[in-house]
Amino acid sequence: MESTARVIGTRGQVICWQGLSLLSAYTYLRVPVHLPLPKIAVPAVSVVRRIHTLLPHHTVALNLPDREMRTIGKRFIVQIEIFTNGDIYGVGFQEALPADWIVTPVAKNGFIFRQADNQWVFPGRIAAGETKMIIYQVELPPVSMTAESAIDSQERKIIPLVKVVHIAWPDSEILISGDGIINLIDTAPLPVAVVISRWNVKTNTIDITLGNRISFEQMQRAIMFWMAGEAIPKTDGMYVTHADIREIIARWLTGTEVGLPLPAMITSFSRLPHGVNLWPEHA
Numbered sequence: 483m484e485s486t487a488r489v490i491g492t493r494g495q496v497i498c499w500q501g502l503s504l505l506s507a508y509t510y511l512r513v514p515v516h517l518p519l520p521k522i523a524v525p526a527v528s529v530v531r532r533i534h535t536l537l538p539h540h541t542v543a544l545n546l547p548d549r550e551m552r553t554i555g556k557r558f559i560v561q562i563e564i565f566t567n568g569d570i571y572g573v574g575f576q577e578a579l580p581a582d583w584i585v586t587p588v589a590k591n592g593f594i595f596r597q598a599d600n601q602w603v604f605p606g607r608i609a610a611g612e613t614k615m616i617i618y619q620v621e622l623p624p625v626s627m628t629a630e631s632a633i634d635s636q637e638r639k640i641i642p643l644v645k646v647v648h649i650a651w652p653d654s655e656i657l658i659s660g661d662g663i664i665n666l667i668d669t670a671p672l673p674v675a676v677v678i679s680r681w682n683v684k685t686n687t688i689d690i691t692l693g694n695r696i697s698f699e700q701m702q703r704a705i706m707f708w709m710a711g712e713a714i715p716k717t718d719g720m721y722v723t724h725a726d727i728r729e730i731i732a733r734w735l736t737g738t739e740v741g742l743p744l745p746a747m748i749t750s751f752s753r754l755p756h757g758v759n760l761w762p763e764h765a
Contacts, residue, residue: 500648503572506605507651510571524654525568525610529647533661534559534691536680537672538741541638541665542622548672548718555672556622558664559588559691563615564647566608572650574603578643579620588617639666674726675733675740677714678704688716694739701734 508515533540535558536551546555564573577600579585587595593604593616608614641664646655675696682689683699696704707714708722722730729744738744 500574500650503574503603503605503648503650505572506603507571510607511651519651519653522652524649524652525566525570527564527566527568527570527649527654527656529656529658530563530660531643531658531662532561532563533643533664534561535664536688536690537670537676538694538739539665540661540663541667541670543667543670544622545669546672547669548720550716550718551672553621554688554690554716557619557690559617559619560643561615561617562658563613564608565613566610568610570608570649570651572603572605573608573614573647574601574650575644575647576601580641582623584621584623586619586621588619589615591615640664641666672717672720673740674704674714674720674722675729677717677720678722678730679740681714686715694741695737696730696734696740698734701730704730 507519511519513519535542536555537543540558542558543555546552577585579600585595585597585600591614592606593602593614595602595618602616604614643662643664644658645662646657648655677688678700679694679696680688680690680692681700681703682692683697683703704722705727706712708724708727711721714720714722732738732744733740736745
């Protein structure tokens with residue numbers, strides 16, 4: 483499908499993802515192409531998309547102030563999970579992304595990807611009870627064509643993603659649930675709490691697939707940064723301040739995601755769960 487070669491005898495037509503999906507259905511069902519595919523009830527199919535960005539609310543920033551974060555801030559990861567309770571054949575979609583955004587597949591799981599136009603096709607059967615997941619990374623170029631309109635630093639430009647997945651047989655379109663938009667901004671402050679929420683304590687580096695909630699281990703790592711007066715790696719010299727520590731602990735205690743207001747500022751550690759040691763053991 484990476485090739486755009488024209489099909490012989492078709493007056494210059496090329497195979498698109500819809501055509502490839504349909505061909506795969508005919509092949510697996512062994513139906514002659516001059517006959518229609520049999521009609522059956524459409525099974526229950528769910529398609530769920532999750533978007534992971536460095537900033538909360540699926541936000542991608544073109545020009546983060548921290549040098550080491552600029553590349554990471556312009557990347558995001560997309561996961562699409564397809565589950566069906568009945569056999570389906572020939573699944574495909576074309577992702578709606580600006581032409582200059584660079585898509586790199588991370589996990590295809592049997593899907594074919596054509597990078598020229600961001601088309602995905604599964605040319606086979608997804609059996610009843612089976613789950614298929616594709617994962618891909620998207621990166622904005624250094625100067626994005628999307629930013630032609632000179633986005634104001636406080637203005638968000640919403641980039642909607644594709645809304646449906648097509649199934650060749652039984653012929654149907656399935657709405658994609660979950661995350662559906664990218665918020666594009668020119669620049670943004672990068673709060674320390676955001677960095678800590680994305681900090682992988684095992685690998686000691688940033689992982690944008692982590693969520694917006696701060697874990698106990700992340701909170702302890704932030705305390706270690708603060709007590710040692712150590713700059714957070716790969717952040718161009720960001721430090722954890724005393725104010726940052728208060729916010730991070732408050733967010734951990736209340737389970738409040740970064741990017742959302744705290745329900746109330748915690749003024750003491752009296753609400754710590756019984757038996758929990760707030761400070762790192764080797765501090």
